Structures are given as structure tokens and as C-alpha cells.
Amino acid sequence: MNHSIYFFCFLFLVFSNGLNAASQEGAFSSKGMIVSRSSLASDAGLEIMRQGGNAVDAAVATAFALAVTYPSAGNLGGGGFALVRLPNGRIFSLDHRETAPNASHRDMYLDEEGEPNKHLSRSSALSAGVPGTVDGLLTLLDRFGTMPREKVILPAIRLARDGFPVDFFLSRHIKRYGKKLKDYESSKKKFLRDGAPLSEGDLWIQPDLAKTLLSIAENGRDGFYEGKVAKLIVAEIRARGGIITLKDLKSYSSVWRDPIGIDYRGNRIWTMGPPSSGLLILQMLNMMEPFDLQKLGWGNSKLIHLMIEAEKRAYADRAEYLGDPDFFDVPLEILTSKKYAKKRFQGFEWDRLSESEQISHGEIKNRESRETTHFSVMGSDGMAVSLTTTLNSPYGNKIVVSGAGFLLNNEMDDFSIKSNVMNQFNLIGREANSIEPNKRMLSSMSPTIIVKDDLPILVTGSPGGSTIITTVLQVIINFLDHKMPLQDAVGFPRFHHQWKPDTILYERGAFSPDTRENLERLGYKAFRAWTFGGGIGDANSISFDGSLIQGVKDPRASGGTVGL
Numbered sequence: 001m002n003h004s005i006y007f008f009c010f011l012f013l014v015f016s017n018g019l020n021a022a023s024q025e026g027a028f029s030s031k032g033m034i035v036s037r038s039s040l041a042s043d044a045g046l047e048i049m050r051q052g053g054n055a056v057d058a059a060v061a062t063a064f065a066l067a068v069t070y071p072s073a074g075n076l077g078g079g080g081f082a083l084v085r086l087p088n089g090r091i092f093s094l095d096h097r098e099t100a101p102n103a104s105h106r107d108m109y110l111d112e113e114g115e116p117n118k119h120l121s122r123s124s125a126l127s128a129g130v131p132g133t134v135d136g137l138l139t140l141l142d143r144f145g146t147m148p149r150e151k152v153i154l155p156a157i158r159l160a161r162d163g164f165p166v167d168f169f170l171s172r173h174i175k176r177y178g179k180k181l182k183d184y185e186s187s188k189k190k191f192l193r194d195g196a197p198l199s200e201g202d203l204w205i206q207p208d209l210a211k212t213l214l215s216i217a218e219n220g221r222d223g224f225y226e227g228k229v230a231k232l233i234v235a236e237i238r239a240r241g242g243i244i245t246l247k248d249l250k251s252y253s254s255v256w257r258d259p260i261g262i263d264y265r266g267n268r269i270w271t272m273g274p275p276s277s278g279l280l281i282l283q284m285l286n287m288m289e290p291f292d293l294q295k296l297g298w299g300n301s302k303l304i305h306l307m308i309e310a311e312k313r314a315y316a317d318r319a320e321y322l323g324d325p326d327f328f329d330v331p332l333e334i335l336t337s338k339k340y341a342k343k344r345f346q347g348f349e350w351d352r353l354s355e356s357e358q359i360s361h362g363e364i365k366n367r368e369s370r371e372t373t374h375f376s377v378m379g380s381d382g383m384a385v386s387l388t389t390t391l392n393s394p395y396g397n398k399i400v401v402s403g404a405g406f407l408l409n410n411e412m413d414d415f416s417i418k419s420n421v422m423n424q425f426n427l428i429g430r431e432a433n434s435i436e437p438n439k440r441m442l443s444s445m446s447p448t449i450i451v452k453d454d455l456p457i458l459v460t461g462s463p464g465g466s467t468i469i470t471t472v473l474q475v476i477i478n479f480l481d482h483k484m485p486l487q488d489a490v491g492f493p494r495f496h497h498q499w500k501p502d503t504i505l506y507e508r509g510a511f512s513p514d515t516r517e518n519l520e521r522l523g524y525k526a527f528r529a530w531t532f533g534g535g536i537g538d539a540n541s542i543s544f545d546g547s548l549i550q551g552v553k554d555p556r557a558s559g560g561t562v563g564l
């Protein structure tokens with residue numbers, strides 16, 4: 001069986017390399033590393049490191065550059081989460097997720113019959129949450145950076161003002177979404193030339209975006225949340241029936257939250273707490289810790305069954321208990337405890353699968369209370385940044401703010417727009433994630449840092465909507481349990497189950513024929529091959545062994561791994 005697994009993996013890697021330009025082994029350095037979805041954005045971070053910047057300076061430069069070079073997910077008009085580890089070992093997390101506008105309300109996406117209007121929540125001006133990225137990046141820089149913002153934003157300004165050649169991947173992506181981007185004059189102006197999507201080799205100059213970046217460089221957050229840019233945002237949104245106001249923008253603020261962590265086989269796993277779903281990764285690791293995953297072996301049907309059973313339980317809990325902790329009392333301590341995991345996994349049987357319909361959320365009594373992008377950065381001093389950011393769908397709601405040159409998000413669809421109604425990632429939710437003014441919508445983005453013996457041994461995270469959580473889980477298990485080198489931990493084929501729908505999503509090579517047979521014999525019926533893009537997730541990761549930093553670009557998509 002092992003042979004067939006490796007053959008499948010080999011095929012997978014060959015095919016994915018054929019599709020994408022990423023190198024398999026990544027880059028090595030002892031001084032610093034940046035791994036992102038765009039080589040130009042990674043270079044922006046490298047430039048800042050070369051000037052003496054630390055990992056946070058480099059991360060902020062990379063993030064601003066991603067807004068220019070990878071516009072489907074890199075953004076000024078979206079939001080994200082960042083995990084930062086300082087050289088002294090302290091870990092911080094910054095929530096710069098979008099918020100619901102003040103005029104939003106629970107039923108705002110329901111029609112007169114009470115039925116959800118998915119166009120409104122996904123692709124209208126009403127789908128935009130109040131952007132958090134700019135405040136988040138500047139807050140990170142203020143607290144942990146060492147360089148002035150003008151310097152750190154400069155590479156992004158240059159890329160927007162002077163332009164850069166559109167590569168094959170970007171032009172293919174813009175072509176794929178070109179039809180939708182044609183709906184708005186401002187989006188047409190940004191992404192099309194003479195009515196046709198930008199082509200490979202075109203020099204792409206974005207003067208409006210350059211002006212917005214300059215305004216942020218000169219005036220800080222006021223250069224975005226107040227003044228001319230803020231007025232342009234509100235004018236665009238208002239003209240298209242949205243509800244974000246100048247006051248919403250002015251009062252947006254990112255939030256430092258306690259990162260959440262557990263011990264797992266002698267490692268400390270740190271990830272983002274709610275309104276992210278990093279919690280599920282911890283829950284699933286807790287459920288699986290009593291089992292010897294390495295002995296079961298990668299690709300083994302028993303291990304896959306074990307993981308899926310953990311996934312079903314964790315995603316069912318997500319629907320009931322996860323939401324913005326400022327609005328809903330998330331039972332964090334219980335959900336991350338070993339005791340709860342043990343109880344929740346009691347019904348697990350090796351030879352029987354639980355029907356998703358039968359799995360509900362765990363009982364907690366008397367409690368006291370695609371498109372996203374991930375990049376990882378590390379400096380030689382052990383400072384590390386794990387940052388995931390998004391507009392939600394590719395190119396968000398497809399609306400470019402006229403005169404300001406950036407896209408707006410459609411993050412409101414991450415709320416539960418109606419109890420038990422699936423969002424675009426087929427995730428359901430209830431009260432915990434209902435819409436309320438100024439509340440943050442629940443996210444799956446889970447930037448993660450793993451520490452062992454005071455060393456940040458792994459920095460990881462991924463895009464992929466609901467599959468983010470299981471992608472990060474698999475990278476962790478591959479790295480820690482199967483002891484794979486980073487390029488394999490990231491590159492090996494993945495699968496995904498999210499409780500509902502009761503379907504196993506898998507990449508080519510994830511299951512050998514006999515593994516598939518074993519799973520079918522166990523009762524798994526619904527399998528769906530992942531056929532879109534490079535694969536499930538894009539886990540741009542970094543490992544560190546105390547002297548050598550290794551960066552690995554996920555082979556599923558192009559991008560840049562650069563070492564200092």
C-alpha cells in the first residue's frame with residue numbers, strides 16, 4: 001500500500017508542479033524568510049528586511065504589496081488575522097476582521113418570504129463589511145515594527161505607481177473573473193484594457209491605488225478611514241445600495257485578542273481565537289492525541305476515518321458555539337479542553353461511521369460564561385508572523401471604489417444570514433453568528449504558530465474557506481506526527497470533511513485505491529474530487545530548527561519564497 005501512496009503523491013506533485021510555478025523544496029536561510037502567494041509581494045518584504053526591518057516590518061510590507069499584485073485576495077478593502085511571535089517567546093494576535101455596518105440587522109438578506117437572497121449577501125454593495133486591513137497592518141507596525149510606515153508601504157506604492165508585468169497566473173485569474181468584473185465601471189477600468197481582461201506581459205499600472213497607498217503612508221489610518229478615501233468608499237457604496245457610513249469607517253478598530261493554544265505531544269500549538277475558527281484545529285488535535293497517528297500512517301483509511309470523525313464533531317460545534325466573542329459568549333475554555341475532547345469523541349468507533357445527521361453539537365451545560373491568502377514571515381531572531389487576509393470571494397464583491405482603486409469585500413456572507421442556511425462555503429451557523437451591528441462575522445482563517453522548546457518550529461495557515469481549518473490540521477499532523485519534511489507536510493494531497501454536507505472532498509492522490517475501498521466498506525458514500533485550481537488550500541509555511549529557516553510555497557499555487 002505504501003508504494004501506491006507514494007506513487008500517487010508523486011503523480012500529484014508532478015501534476016501540480018506542471019500547473020504552477022512554485023518550487024518544491026522552497027528556500028533556506030539562516031537570516032529571514034517570507035513565503036507568500038506573490039513573488040513580488042515576498043520581494044517587497046525582503047527589501048524591507050534587507051534595510052534592517054524585522055519580521056513585522058516585512059510582513060506589513062508584504063501585505064500592502066499583496067493588495068497591489070494579488071488583488072483577488074490581497075487587499076485594502078478586506079480584513080484578516082495576524083499571529084505574531086516575539087523573539088522573547090511572547091505570542092500576540094491581532095483581529096482585523098471586518099465588522100457589520102452599524103445599520104445592519106439580522107434579517108437584512110431575507111426577502112419578504114423570509115428566504116435568503118444570496119446575491120445581496122455575496123455580490124452586492126450590501127455584502128461589504130467595514131474594512132479592517134489598513135487599521136490592522138498599521139496597528140501591527142506601530143506596536144512591533146521598527147520602521148516608519150512610509151518606508152514599509154513604499155514598495156507597494158512603487159508597484160502600483162510604476163506598474164509590474166502581469167504574469168500568466170494573474171492574467172488567467174482575471175480572465176476567469178473578467179465577466180463579473182465587467183459589471184462595474186470602476187472595476188472595468190482597473191482590470192480591463194479596451195474591454196479585454198489584462199493579458200500576460202501587460203504592464204499593469206494602478207494610479208488610483210497608488211494614490212490611496214500614498215494617502216495611507218502620509219496620514220496613517222486617517223488617510224483611509226477619514227478624508228478623501230473614506231468619502232470615496234462611502235460614495236461608491238451608497239451609489240450601489242450599500243450601508244457603510246463615514247462613521248462606520250471612522251470607528252473601525254482592530255482588536256488585540258489573546259491567542260489560543262494547547263499542548264500537543266510536547267508542542268505548543270498557537271492559533272487565532274474567535275471570531276476565527278482556529279479553535280477547531282485545537283479541538284481536533286485534542287480528539288486525536290490519544291491515538292498513534294504516525295503508526296497508523298499517512299493515507300491509511302483508519303487514520304482518515306479518525307480524522308473525519310473528529311472533523312464532523314468540531315464543525316458541528318462551530319455551527320452552534322462560534323461567533324464574535326464580543327457579542328456571543330464562546331465557551332472557549334471548554335471547547336479547547338482535553339476533557340471536553342475526550343467526552344466528545346467517546347462515541348468514536350473504528351468500524352462504524354457516525355452519520356452527520358445524527359451528530360449534533362456537544363452538550364455544554366452550565367457554562368460560565370476562494371479568496372483568501374496566507375503568508376508566513378520569520379526573522380533570524382525567531383520573530384515570526386503568520387497572517388491570513390481576505391476579501392472573502394475572489395475579488396470580494398467585485399466592486400472597485402472609484403478613484404481609490406481597491407476592491408471591497410463581500411464578507412457579510414460569512415455571517416449566518418439565516419439559521420442553518422449554508423453560506424458560500426456550505427457552512428451553517430445559528431445565533432452565535434447572526435448579524436448584529438458592529439459584530440464580526442465568524443471566519444475560518446486560522447494563522448498558526450507552533451512552538452517547541454522555545455523555538456517557533458512551524459508557521460503556517462491557508463486560504464480556502466471552510467477547508468482552511470482541515471488544511472492547517474493536515475499540515476500540522478504531517479509535520480508533527482508523520483515527521484515529514486516541510487515540503488511534504490505542505491505538498492502531500494489533502495482531503496476535507498466539514499460535517500455538513502456529509503461529503504469527503506479529496507485531492508488527486510489523497511486516497512490510494514485500496515484506501516478508498518476501505519472507506520467505502522466502512523460506509524462512506526459521498527466522495528467529491530477537488531477539480532478547481534491547484535488544490536485544497538495554499539499553506540505557505542516556514543519551519544525553523546534553531547539555525548536553519550526553511551520556507552515552502554504551497555505547490556498548489558504560484559508565489560514567492562524568498563530568504564534573506
Ligand code: DON
Pocket residue numbers: 370371372390391392393411414442443444445463464465466468
Ligand atoms: O473568513 C473566512 O472564513 C472566509 N471569508 C475565507 C474565504 C476564503 O478563504 C476564500 N478562499 N479561498
